[in-house]
Amino acid sequence: MRITELRKKIGKTDLYIEDLKIESGLVHGLVGPNGCGKTTLLKLIMGIVQPDSGSVDYEGLSMTDMTMMSQRPYLMHTSVYDNIIYPLKIRGEKIDRDEVEALMERVGLLDLKDQYAGSLSSGERQKLSFIRAIVFRPKMVLMDETLSNLDAESEALFREIIMERHREDGSTWLIVSHQWDEMNDLFDKVHHMEKGRIVK
Amino acid sequence: MGEWLSGVFSNPAVLSAIKVTFEMAFASTLISAVLGVAIGLWLQNHDFTGKKAVVRINRTLMGVPPVVIGLLVYLLTMRGGPLGPLSLLFTVRGMVLAQVLIITPIISGMVFSYAESAVPAIRAFARTMGADKKQTDRLIISELRNEIYFCIITGFGRAISEVGSVMLVGGNIKGHTRTMTTMISLLKSQGIYSEGIGLGVLLLIMAFILQTLGDYVRKEQIRDENY
Numbered sequence: 001m002r003i004t005e006l007r008k009k010i011g012k013t014d015l016y017i018e019d020l021k022i023e024s025g026l027v028h029g030l031v032g033p034n035g036c037g038k039t040t041l042l043k044l045i046m047g048i049v050q051p052d053s054g055s056v057d058y059e060g061l062s063m064t065d066m067t068m069m070s071q072r073p074y075l076m077h078t079s080v081y082d083n084i085i086y087p088l089k090i091r092g093e094k095i096d097r098d099e100v101e102a103l104m105e106r107v108g109l110l111d112l113k114d115q116y117a118g119s120l121s122s123g124e125r126q127k128l129s130f131i132r133a134i135v136f137r138p139k140m141v142l143m144d145e146t147l148s149n150l151d152a153e154s155e156a157l158f159r160e161i162i163m164e165r166h167r168e169d170g171s172t173w174l175i176v177s178h179q180w181d182e183m184n185d186l187f188d189k190v191h192h193m194e195k196g197r198i199v200k
Numbered sequence: 201m202g203e204w205l206s207g208v209f210s211n212p213a214v215l216s217a218i219k220v221t222f223e224m225a226f227a228s229t230l231i232s233a234v235l236g237v238a239i240g241l242w243l244q245n246h247d248f249t250g251k252k253a254v255v256r257i258n259r260t261l262m263g264v265p266p267v268v269i270g271l272l273v274y275l276l277t278m279r280g281g282p283l284g285p286l287s288l289l290f291t292v293r294g295m296v297l298a299q300v301l302i303i304t305p306i307i308s309g310m311v312f313s314y315a316e317s318a319v320p321a322i323r324a325f326a327r328t329m330g331a332d333k334k335q336t337d338r339l340i341i342s343e344l345r346n347e348i349y350f351c352i353i354t355g356f357g358r359a360i361s362e363v364g365s366v367m368l369v370g371g372n373i374k375g376h377t378r379t380m381t382t383m384i385s386l387l388k389s390q391g392i393y394s395e396g397i398g399l400g401v402l403l404l405i406m407a408f409i410l411q412t413l414g415d416y417v418r419k420e421q422i423r424d425e426n427y
Contacts (some may be wrong), residue, residue, distance in 0.1 A: 090332075090335045
C-alpha cells in the first residue's frame with residue numbers, strides 16, 4: 001500500500017503524508033504522541049474519513065481484505081458470539097464453530113458467548129473486537145491503540161496471536177501506539193508521526 | 201364494578217368505537233412507520249442545500265396542533281377540494297390520512313435524531329468489517345431497532361389518543377368513524393359519564409402498556425455504550 005500526498009484537516013489536526021509505503025507481510029508500528037493524527041491516518045486508509053487531497057493506492061487490496069480495530073470498539077446489539085461471526089456472515093463464509101469457539105476460549109470469552117455484548121467490560125470489549133477482526137483472516141489489520149489499553153496478560157496474549165497470524169497468513173499489520181518503546185520488539189518497521197507528519 | 205364494565209363493553213357502540221380506533225391507529229401507524237423511518241434515515245444520510253430548513257420544518261410539524269392538520273385534510277377532501285373525488289371525507293381512510301400527516305413527522309424527526317447520533321459509528325464499524333452498502337443499510341436498521349420501535353410506539357400512542365383531527369375529518373359518525381376519544385367527547389357533552397369513564401380507563405390501560413413497552417426498549421438503549 002502506498003500513501004501519497006494525503007492531506008486532511010480535522011480540527012487542530014492538519015495531517016499531511018507526503019509518501020508512506022506500507023509493505024505487505026510486515027508488522028508496522030505507527031507511533032507518536034496523542035493528537036498527532038495517527039487515528040485520522042488509519043481512518044483515511046480504511047475509507048471512514050475522506051481526504052481533502054491525495055490518495056491511497058491499495059495495490060490490489062480490497063476493502064473486504066482489511067479491517068480496523070478502534071480504541072472504542074463498536075459492539076452490535078446482539079450476543080458476543082453473533083458479534084464475532086458478523087464478518088464471516090457478511091462474506092458468506094462457512095462458519096467453523098469449533099474454530100471460532102477455540103479463539104474465544106483462548107482470550108477467555110467462551111463463557112460469555114451468549115451474553116449481550118453491551119454488558120461486557122472494557123477489557124472484554126477489546127477482546128471481542130480483536131477476535132472479530134481476525135476471525136475472517138484479513139490480509140491487513142489496522143489496530144488503533146488496542147494493545148495500549150490492555151492488562152499485561154492480555155497484551156502478551158494479543159501479541160502472541162498477532163505473531164501467529166502474521167506467520168500463518170503473511171498478513172500485514174499496522175499498529176498504532178503511543179508507547180513505542182514497549183512495543184518495539186513486535187514491529188518489523190516503525191513509522192514515527194509528529195504533528196500530522198511522518199518524521200521518520 | 202364487573203357488572204358496570206361488562207355493561208360498558210357489551211354496548212355495540214362502544215365496541216364499534218374500539219374497533220374503529222384500532223383500525224385507524226394500526227393503519228396510520230403502519231404507513232407512518234414506513235414513511236417516517238425512511239425519511240428519517242434518508243435525511244441523516246444525505247447532505248443537500250436546505251437540509252437544515254427541512255429538518256426545522258420537520259421539527260415544527262412534530263408539534264403542529266392536530267386540529268390544524270384536521271382542518272387541512274378536511275379542506276383537501278371536501279367535495280370541492282383537490283382530493284374530493286376520492287371520497288375520503290367522513291371515512292376511516294380520511295382519518296388515516298390525517299393521522300399519517302400528524303404521525304409521520306413525529307416518527308421521522310425522532311428517527312433522524314437517533315440516527316444523527318448513532319449512524320456515523322455504525323457506518324464506520326460496517327466499513328471496518330468490509331460490509332457493502334446493502335449490508336450496511338441492513339445493519340443500521342438492525343442496530344437502531346430499539347430506537348425505531350420506540351418511535352413507532354410513540355406514533356401509535358399519538359394515534360389512539362388523538363381527537364381533534366379525527367373529529368373534523370371523520371365527523372364522529374356512530375358505528376362508522378366514531379373513535380374512543382371522539383365518543384368520550386360526545387358522551388361528556390351528553391352527560392353520560394359511565395361509558396365515557398370505561399373508555400377512558402381502557403385508553404389509560406393502553407397508554408400504560410405502551411409506556412411499559414417504551415420503557416423496555418429505552419432500557420435496551422441505555423445498556424448500549426457505543427455512542
